[in-house]
Amino acid sequence: MSETKFNKTLLSVSHVDFSYPKRNLFTDLNFSIANGERVALVGPNGIGKSTLIDLIRKQIQPDDGQIICHGEINYVPQVNDQTVINDSKSAGEKRLALIENTIWLPGSLLLLDEPTVYLDDTNIQNLLYLLKNYDGAILVASHDLDFINQLCERTIILQPNNAVYYPGNYAQYLEQKQLDKQAVHNFNEKRDILKQQITEKVSTLKQKSTDYNHFAKTQDNTGRYPSRSHDHVQKGLN
Structure with a gap:
């Protein structure tokens, strides 16, 4: 043909x-x-x-x-x-x-x-x-x-x-469908891991910011002004 x-x-x-x-x-x-x-x-x-x-x-x-x-x-x-x-x-x-x-x-x-x-x-x-x-x-x-x-x-x-x-053929369709399903599962799994890592990082940074604010407030109570380096650190944390 x-x-x-x-x-x-x-x-x-x-x-x-x-x-x-x-x-x-x-x-x-x-x-x-x-x-x-x-x-x-x-x-x-x-x-x-x-x-x-x-x-x-x-x-x-x-x-x-x-x-x-x-x-x-x-x-x-x-x-x-x-x-x-x-x-x-x-x-x-x-x-x-x-x-x-x-x-x-x-x-x-x-x-x-x-x-x-x-x-x-x-x-x-x-x-x-x-x-x-x-x-x-x-x-x-x-x-x-x-x-x-x-x-x-x-x-x-x-x-x-x-x-x-x-x-x-239909067997190939089912195989591709399973591969697509697995790919979606792998993507969701990686996304969840990355989301957890980001959440943990944000939590750590928030804690550092809280600790630094407490440190800066303590310094202010002594009558001294926070230095420019302290302000710079605070901006970075934010």
């Missing part, structure tokens, strides 16, 4: 707002997907992963902003058929067959919603091979973190009314 082809933008999500009657889901959502990219869509249940996919597919319309896809979209939904779910082997086989058939359809952007549900380890590896060699871009919503870490090189993490865009 050429570099030029890889850099071609297939999907552009610009300043998208979307809300349900009693819940705001997205505010000023922005991201793009280029040809050849494998992007993970991550977040807890109910955060809006399936809703975002429906917005991209034009099944629902955003309240504001625009979503532009420069090519055809193919979509593999979640498994919701109860008869299939009751037979996990049948579910796995039908799931993989559906994905395989969809992959070969002409299209530029492949949307996958929980693609590894009911697939065993062997079929998951087969699926990874197919998706890694897919000639187009992929956006996959999944709770299977091992799967998306093997497949995806970019991650969109949906949070309440917010989204984090990370130029790496």
Whole structure:
């Protein structure tokens, strides 16, 4: 795949707002997907992963902003058929067959919603091979973190009314997040130590100032005036 082809933008999500009657889901959502990219869509249940996919597919319309896809979209939904779910082997086989058939359809952007549900380890590896060699871009919503870490090189993490865009897989995002957390902890720890040192230094200087004032007052009681050197010391202490 050429570099030029890889850099071609297939999907552009610009300043998208979307809300349900009693819940705001997205505010000023922005991201793009280029040809050849494998992007993970991550977040807890109910955060809006399936809703975002429906917005991209034009099944629902955003309240504001625009979503532009420069090519055809193919979509593999979640498994919701109860008869299939009751037979996990049948579910796995039908799931993989559906994905395989969809992959070969002409299209530029492949949307996958929980693609590894009911697939065993062997079929998951087969699926990874197919998706890694897919000639187009992929956006996959999944709770299977091992799967998306093997497949995806970019991650969109949906949070309440917010989204984090990370130029790496989800494992790298978590590692960076931990490093950032540790850096903040180290900074706060150093700040607290420095604050304590400053507090102790100020306390020492205050005590020296108090002691010197007492000394100067004693000298005044003898009828002598404090010398210029004493005044100079007092200014320094202050």
